[in-house]
Amino acid sequence: MNVDKNIIEKIDTLRSQIRYHDRKYYVENMPEITDLAYDLLMKELERYERSYPHLITPDSPTQRVSGEAVSEFKSIEHRIPMLSIENTYSEQELREYDARIRRMLKHEDEIEYVAELKIDGVAVTLWYKNGIFTQGATRGDGLRGDNITANLRTIKDIPLKFSCADSHIPLLEIRGEIYLPNKDFQRLNQQREEEGKAQFANPRNAAAGSLKLLDPFMTAKRPLRLFAYAFGYCEYETPANHADCLKAIKKFGLPVNPNFQVCRNIDEVIAYCKAWESRRCQLDYEVDGIVVKVNSLVLHNKLGATSKAPRWIMSYKYHPEEAVTRIESMRIQIGKTGTLTPVAELQPVRLSGTTVSRATLHNFDEIKRKDIRIGDFVVIQKAGEIIPQVVKVIQERRTGEEKPYNPPVKCPACNDTVVKEEVYLRCYNPLCPAQAKRRIEYFASRKGMDIEGLGPALIEQLVDKNLIEDYADLYSLQLEDLTSLDRLGAKSAQNLLNSIEKSKKRDLCKLVCALGIMHVGSHAADILSKQFDTLEKLASATIEELEGVHAIGTIMARSILAFFSNSHTKDIIEKLKTAGINTKALDRKERASSPIKDKTLVLTGTLRGYSRKEVEELIKSKGGKVTTSVSSKTDYLIAGDAPGSKLEKAKNLGITILGKEEFEKLL
Numbered sequence: 001m002n003v004d005k006n007i008i009e010k011i012d013t014l015r016s017q018i019r020y021h022d023r024k025y026y027v028e029n030m031p032e033i034t035d036l037a038y039d040l041l042m043k044e045l046e047r048y049e050r051s052y053p054h055l056i057t058p059d060s061p062t063q064r065v066s067g068e069a070v071s072e073f074k075s076i077e078h079r080i081p082m083l084s085i086e087n088t089y090s091e092q093e094l095r096e097y098d099a100r101i102r103r104m105l106k107h108e109d110e111i112e113y114v115a116e117l118k119i120d121g122v123a124v125t126l127w128y129k130n131g132i133f134t135q136g137a138t139r140g141d142g143l144r145g146d147n148i149t150a151n152l153r154t155i156k157d158i159p160l161k162f163s164c165a166d167s168h169i170p171l172l173e174i175r176g177e178i179y180l181p182n183k184d185f186q187r188l189n190q191q192r193e194e195e196g197k198a199q200f201a202n203p204r205n206a207a208a209g210s211l212k213l214l215d216p217f218m219t220a221k222r223p224l225r226l227f228a229y230a231f232g233y234c235e236y237e238t239p240a241n242h243a244d245c246l247k248a249i250k251k252f253g254l255p256v257n258p259n260f261q262v263c264r265n266i267d268e269v270i271a272y273c274k275a276w277e278s279r280r281c282q283l284d285y286e287v288d289g290i291v292v293k294v295n296s297l298v299l300h301n302k303l304g305a306t307s308k309a310p311r312w313i314m315s316y317k318y319h320p321e322e323a324v325t326r327i328e329s330m331r332i333q334i335g336k337t338g339t340l341t342p343v344a345e346l347q348p349v350r351l352s353g354t355t356v357s358r359a360t361l362h363n364f365d366e367i368k369r370k371d372i373r374i375g376d377f378v379v380i381q382k383a384g385e386i387i388p389q390v391v392k393v394i395q396e397r398r399t400g401e402e403k404p405y406n407p408p409v410k411c412p413a414c415n416d417t418v419v420k421e422e423v424y425l426r427c428y429n430p431l432c433p434a435q436a437k438r439r440i441e442y443f444a445s446r447k448g449m450d451i452e453g454l455g456p457a458l459i460e461q462l463v464d465k466n467l468i469e470d471y472a473d474l475y476s477l478q479l480e481d482l483t484s485l486d487r488l489g490a491k492s493a494q495n496l497l498n499s500i501e502k503s504k505k506r507d508l509c510k511l512v513c514a515l516g517i518m519h520v521g522s523h524a525a526d527i528l529s530k531q532f533d534t535l536e537k538l539a540s541a542t543i544e545e546l547e548g549v550h551a552i553g554t555i556m557a558r559s560i561l562a563f564f565s566n567s568h569t570k571d572i573i574e575k576l577k578t579a580g581i582n583t584k585a586l587d588r589k590e591r592a593s594s595p596i597k598d599k600t601l602v603l604t605g606t607l608r609g610y611s612r613k614e615v616e617e618l619i620k621s622k623g624g625k626v627t628t629s630v631s632s633k634t635d636y637l638i639a640g641d642a643p644g645s646k647l648e649k650a651k652n653l654g655i656t657i658l659g660k661e662e663f664e665k666l667l
């Protein structure tokens with residue numbers, strides 16, 4: 001096809017712009033444009049590529065998530081083995097290391113080192129052929145690893161093409177560490193808990209698990225990051241020293257941890273190790289030590305390697321931060337799906353900058369294995385986990401007064417018999433009040449029916465005072481019920497009733513998520529509601545129909561089926577329907593004919609009677625898009641009370657401005 005030269009140039013420019021901004025954001029940590037402006041560039045490129053699909057190249061920024069899910073990864077041999085690093089744990093050992101290599105090299109002068117943070121993640125190797133990312137793999141056993149190219153392509157830190165066009169590099173292998181920032185790790189675990197999935201023990205496990213997902217589409221959802229730290233195989237003029245390798249890697253567009261330091265001698269290395277021991281807790285990623293590398297690459301060659309590790313590199317490992325405290329009591333936490341988790345209440349103690357008064361004991365097998373008793377002095381540790389863990393009991397401090405904590409036979413909240421499933425104990429009583437409380441909290445949460453003002457403390461009272469048994473009962477609450485509660489005035493009670501009433505109109509996807517079906521989070525709820533259109537159809541779906549839906553696997557399908565065939569669930573759903581809850585997905589036809597379908601709307605000021613989130617959801621449910629700033633791409637500005645500067649900007653750009661009534665009329 002003969003394509004206009006201008007189109008090719010336009011596509012090239014868009015790709016370069018996106019790569020430039022990727023680099024600014026991910027590598028240099030200095031974004032120059034807003035997320036919205038970036039999205040617009042990406043959308044424009046996608047539009048061009050849709051119209052000219054033959055111009056799509058594998059290194060285009062739009063092609064990060066590509067490739068089918070696989071049943072297993074192919075194993076590949078590393079051209080140069082990925083060796084490990086020898087460890088030291090003290091200043092003394094570091095000095096011995098320095099003396100050893102000076103002896104080996106017959107080196108009179110001090111040796112120059114590069115000290116780097118040791119990132120606690122997953123090692124990967126990345127191959128660039130003529131500056132294009134062609135293959136990536138895990139370390140595996142050091143000789144062979146898994147080919148995880150499709151998953152690595154989804155990570156925006158990894159450029160699909162080197163950013164400097166000037167140097168021609170036939171083939172270069174770069175090695176680095178994939179990690180998950182702590183805040184993203186916590187968010188992921190929180191989401192998994194809500195979906196009834198097992199939690200990752202620490203960010204490293206979460207990163208490793210995310211890289212090993214067989215579907216790149218799933219990996220793309222995990223905000224994985226990279227720090228590159230070394231050249232591997234190289235058909236390129238190798239720099240003279242390691243520090244210059246790091247600078248070159250950064251120039252190619254891969255992120256290098258900025259905290260590395262060239263040290264003139266081992267004393268400076270030791271000072272660096274000590275300085276970072278306490279500073280590392282301020283970082284948003286886990287650092288488990290310092291990697292010390294001889295700077296000169298000539299010396300690397302002279303030193304060579306043992307069968308396990310190169311001699312020019314050494315790691316100084318930090319001990320995980322620990323504290324000693326006493327277990328005052330143990331209790332059981334009951335999740336919304338009935339899992340009983342033992343928790344230790346501790347004498348409060350400082351650990352990694354926070355005061356800790358609870359530790360998870362995971363399950364009763366773990367308590368037995370570590371022989372943890374009430375009254376024990378224990379060592380606790382935080383290694384990226386949200387809640388610290390008990391490492392071990394200090395046996396020497398036992399007095400004989402300590403009491404074992406045996407697994408309960410009955411649920412402490414409802415007295416129903418508990419069932420053991422693998423290492424977990426579960427209560428299957430659908431009427432268990434503890435589970436009911438967690439389920440109602442989830443139902444009312446933002447992900448669910450978003451009932452403003454209904455938090456855990458109120459739910460606790462409502463259930464304990466027998467005013468409600470399950471979430472469907474929320475819809476029959478009367479004003480007097482609420483005013484009878486502690487610390488709830490008439491005005492707040494009325495506001496709460498209004499929020500409950502408002503929640504009846506939520507879209508089906510919110511309701512499906514709010515029901516709290518095991519394994520079904522908001523993403524799956526979205527897919528299910530679009531697929532089945534009504535709650536009735538979803539509730540009567542067969543296992544084949546459920547499994548036939550993209551992204552719904554067997555486990556989820558079985559869980560949905562079990563949920564809807566439960567007689568207690570049937571009663572609750574009947575109650576919800578009688579209360580007048582919306583059980584329909586917004587009609588697709590309605591969405592298609594919506595006047596704001598595919599339109600971009602911006603909000604300014606407040607719209608009386610709606611929260612900002614409600615307006616946004618209303619717009620989304622009618623097929624529109626909400627963005628934060630006004631530009632020439634904005635179709636409507638909705639101006640409420642006390643509008644901001646966006647109003648002026650919209651007027652200048654000639655954008656249609658809607659007041660509250662006009663907005664309601666339009667919908």
Ligand code: IVH
Pocket residue numbers: 082083084085116117118119120121122123124176177229230291310313315
């Ligand atoms: S250099 C010969 N630099 O630590 C090994 N490794 O415990 C070359 N690691 O397998 C690796 N941060 O995955 C190097 N700044 C850093 C590192 C680092 C983390 C990992 C790497 C290695 C492991 C060894």
